[in-house]
Amino acid sequence: xxxxxxxxxxxxxxxxxxxxxxxxxxxxxxxxxxxxxxxxxxxxxxxxxxxxxxxxxxxxxxxxxxxxxxxxxxxxxxxxxxxxxxxxxxxxxxxxxxxxxxxxxxxxxxxxxxxxxxxxxxxxxxxxxxxxxxxxxxxxxxxxxxxxxxxxxxxxxxxxxxxxxxxxxxxxxxxxxxxxxxxxxxxxxxxxxxxxxxxxxxxxxxxxxxxxxxxxxxxxxxxxxxxxxxxxxxxxxxxxxxxxxxxxxxxxxxxxxxxxxxxxxxxxxxxxxxxxxxxxxxxxxxxxxxxxxxxxxxxxxxxxxxxxxxxxxxxxxxxxxxxxxxxxxxxxxxxxxxxxxxxxxxxxxxxxxxxxxxx
Amino acid sequence: xxxxxxxxxxxxxxxxxxxxxxxxxxxxxxxxxxxxxxxxxxxxxxxxxxxxxxxxxxxxxxxxxxxxxxxxxxxxxxxxxxxxxxxxxxxxxxxxxxxxxxxxxxxxxxxxxxxxxxxxxxxxxxxxxxxxxxxxxxxxxxxxxxxxxxxxxxxxxxxxxxxxxxxxxxxxxxxxxxxxxxxxxxxxxxxxxxxxxxxxxxxxxxxxxxxxxxxxxxxxxxxxxxxxxxxxxxxxxxxxxxxxxxxxxxxxxxxxxxxxxxxxxxxxxxxxxxxxxxxxxxxxxxxxxxxxxxxxxxxxxxxxxxxxxxxxxxxxxxxxxxxxxxxxxxxxxxxxxxxxxxxxxxxxxxxxxxxxxxx
Numbered sequence: 247x248x249x250x251x252x253x254x255x256x257x258x259x260x261x262x263x264x265x266x267x268x269x270x271x272x273x274x275x276x277x278x279x280x281x282x283x284x285x286x287x288x289x290x291x292x293x294x295x296x297x298x299x300x301x302x303x304x305x306x307x308x309x310x311x312x313x314x315x316x317x318x319x320x321x322x323x324x325x326x327x328x329x330x331x332x333x334x335x336x337x338x339x340x341x342x343x344x345x346x347x348x349x350x351x352x353x354x355x356x357x358x359x360x361x362x363x364x365x366x367x368x369x370x371x372x373x374x375x376x377x378x379x380x381x382x383x384x385x386x387x388x389x390x391x392x393x394x395x396x397x398x399x400x401x402x403x404x405x406x407x408x409x410x411x412x413x414x415x416x417x418x419x420x421x422x423x424x425x426x427x428x429x430x431x432x433x434x435x436x437x438x439x440x441x442x443x444x445x446x447x448x449x450x451x452x453x454x455x456x457x458x459x460x461x462x463x464x465x466x467x468x469x470x471x472x473x474x475x476x477x478x479x480x481x482x483x484x485x486x487x488x489x490x491x492x493x494x495x496x497x498x499x500x501x502x503x504x505x506x507x508x509x510x511x512x513x514x515x516x517x518x519x520x521x522x523x524x525x526x527x528x529x530x531x532x533x534x535x536x537x538x539x540x541x542x543x544x545x546x547x548x549x550x551x552x553x554x555x556x557x558x559x560x561x562x563x564x565x566x567x568x569x570x571x572x573x574x575x576x577x578x579x580x581x582x583x584x585x586x587x588x589x590x591x592x593x594x595x596x597x598x599x600x601x602x603x604x605x
Numbered sequence: 606x607x608x609x610x611x612x613x614x615x616x617x618x619x620x621x622x623x624x625x626x627x628x629x630x631x632x633x634x635x636x637x638x639x640x641x642x643x644x645x646x647x648x649x650x651x652x653x654x655x656x657x658x659x660x661x662x663x664x665x666x667x668x669x670x671x672x673x674x675x676x677x678x679x680x681x682x683x684x685x686x687x688x689x690x691x692x693x694x695x696x697x698x699x700x701x702x703x704x705x706x707x708x709x710x711x712x713x714x715x716x717x718x719x720x721x722x723x724x725x726x727x728x729x730x731x732x733x734x735x736x737x738x739x740x741x742x743x744x745x746x747x748x749x750x751x752x753x754x755x756x757x758x759x760x761x762x763x764x765x766x767x768x769x770x771x772x773x774x775x776x777x778x779x780x781x782x783x784x785x786x787x788x789x790x791x792x793x794x795x796x797x798x799x800x801x802x803x804x805x806x807x808x809x810x811x812x813x814x815x816x817x818x819x820x821x822x823x824x825x826x827x828x829x830x831x832x833x834x835x836x837x838x839x840x841x842x843x844x845x846x847x848x849x850x851x852x853x854x855x856x857x858x859x860x861x862x863x864x865x866x867x868x869x870x871x872x873x874x875x876x877x878x879x880x881x882x883x884x885x886x887x888x889x890x891x892x893x894x895x896x897x898x899x900x901x902x903x904x905x906x907x908x909x910x911x912x913x914x915x916x917x918x919x920x921x922x923x924x925x926x927x928x929x930x931x932x933x934x935x936x937x938x939x940x941x942x943x944x945x946x947x948x949x950x951x952x953x954x955x956x957x958x959x960x961x962x963x964x
Contacts, residue, residue: 332768336695336766402770402774404767404768404770405767405768405769406765406766406778407695407766407767408763408764408765408766409691409763409764410763410764411761411762411763415761415763419763419765419785422782422784422785423778423782425781426777426778426781
């Protein structure tokens, strides 16, 4: 167990936004909420899975919806606690810890808010090692852990609980509800024992996010190249440098959907590439040819500061670097890959690991 | 307490479809389900509210969705029991009885299925004395009884529970879910004590339905005029006789929505009237002038047999009688009327009681 300092939370929020591949919410909003919670309720205790008892109940916590909405509607906090507590009450069991479902500026941090406010351990792990746009797209699903019982709550005080026959139905019902909840709600789901999560989850995601955040911060302080430092620290590939020349973004079905065009500069001058996103960046293409796709990570960074830019913040004129990072190997197993294959997102192509093209 | 015989169930299903004002589901389907349940599990015991203890928990049961779907998708039965039992489990209390939320061919009968299968009393009462298309449109709402905790289940085995800040939010969330459940689901809601339901509900609705059904059946046997017999038995007004010349019906947002045009015959020859419906018949007009509207009851009957015709069965060429029946006086109190005023349904007119125009 270690205590998360405010500095650590800053690094984690920054690094998690890199792993969030454009989704998972604005790191600034997540950071502010977590630091405020820590100041008010006390520090977050970060536990490894090995430090928990095998049958301890762990209840992940997250925000669900279109991250663009967060810019104008901050999570209230009470809604997160309400969903979390509703799930424990419904199960008739006391959660022993919370954790992240996915990495992302907000969704790596929401569990810290729960952990600080309810004085619960937070686990250094998640269910994706990145962010994905739909509930069933987790390694938990691939390992047979059910998303239900599922709880969701909005800022008005409405709470929904569900038991579904599979995790895709949880997504279907929750997605239609979140639209009526103003495109943002707080959820608790995928509750499981520490033993189950050891098998299905990705350990160390919070520490990895912290390492990424730290590498960016230190490079900035040393006036080194933060994008290069980041790539080196985690083995990511620089895919492109370009200026955003067109952003087509819409909120649809509770998601941020769209495409962004990039005109290359420096060694990429003359080339045009396209980024495709549904909350997260899912594919990167050139003239209709897909270069990198999910489940590998595609992240857009400010070219000078390496600040990750989430899909809701993409704007004309931004000068960015696009990096690609191999996904966790667990995603490349058949049962996992079928949940997040490029074809699932409507791209009729085979998946080619990023390191095969850029390594 | 009295036992409901198969003959009584036949009369109730017929009469309830008259009170259902075109909605509440097909009486034939309801009847078949209830009789099958009674044969399999034993008779239904019908109790008056006075026969219950004041603090007995009563949990109403109903189907929700577009009744037209029932023509091709019969309720499975298990889905109804699953919703009912999920609610009791969630509340941590044992329901002592069930009842109808609304009168209607299916929704007067679904509680009989629950009562027969779970060996529970059914209460001779409902929450409307008719049917209405939205969850919050009950006299329970007018009396401050909450629709939540609310349970809904589909035939796949998915179950949703909700707690909302008001009954309109229950409607909003449940309606969007029912669309994804194939436009039909089974629900349990408005749980309350016998004491509360005595104040808010309408007593004797099941007996009233039975009386209506019986009057039609006897008139048919005696080769009398069943429409006239029905009007006499409950004080309804004959509004029109006509042939359906156009039916514009669509399934939208989990409802049957539409209008039907009627060309008069007999003493109404030469006149054209229009029926407006949203699951239920909500208004009856002539050349844009509204003659009768909710909350009064508008029911379409086969002109010869007085068989009530639900909105999903309206078809070109049918020869029908349209009758109007004053709603229960409780609907004319301000807090109740504002829930079901013609303006709520988009008709910008004052409510004029049917007996003022036709009495």
